[in-house]
């Protein structure tokens with residue numbers, strides 16, 4: 001083997017080692033992220049939300065916002081609704097105290113899914129965002145609860161076969177200073 005060939009072989013080996021090392025580091029990075037994700041949001045925190053046939057769960061609450069959407073694709077719209085225990089002024093805005101109860105429900109005829117059930121929120125707000133995910137072909141309702149020192153976001157995924165929701169916390173952070 002000539003010295004030239006040796007040089008090429010050594011160079012190729014070095015390049016291979018560098019690529020392997022970079023590849024391993026990239027893999028380690030991905031694994032570490034997955035582990036962190038699992039630690040923050042254990043899958044055991046997933047809850048199944050079934051409907052109740054009792055409008056009394058909404059007693060004393062005032063409707064703040066609603067969206068019509070057809071989650072089960074039967075041609076009839078369901079109502080996604082945000083409720084608050086505070087009174088509303090003439091323009092429909094809530095008269096906020098230091099804290100109040102909030103609810104997010106999905107109503108389908110006489111069935112009501114309590115997606116966020118009378119959570120008491122101190123100096124903060126609750127809101128929802130609904131969307132259809134083309135990739136997984138599923139409907140999601142994100143619910144965000146913001147307070148001055150914490151934020152929690154839940155993802156409620158509609159399960160058409162079970163006619164239920166799977167709800168899990170997807171982001172939770174305390175000890176913060178909310179800036180806006």
Ligand SMILES: [Ca+2]
Pocket residue numbers: 069070071072073074075076077078
């Ligand atoms: Ca429907």
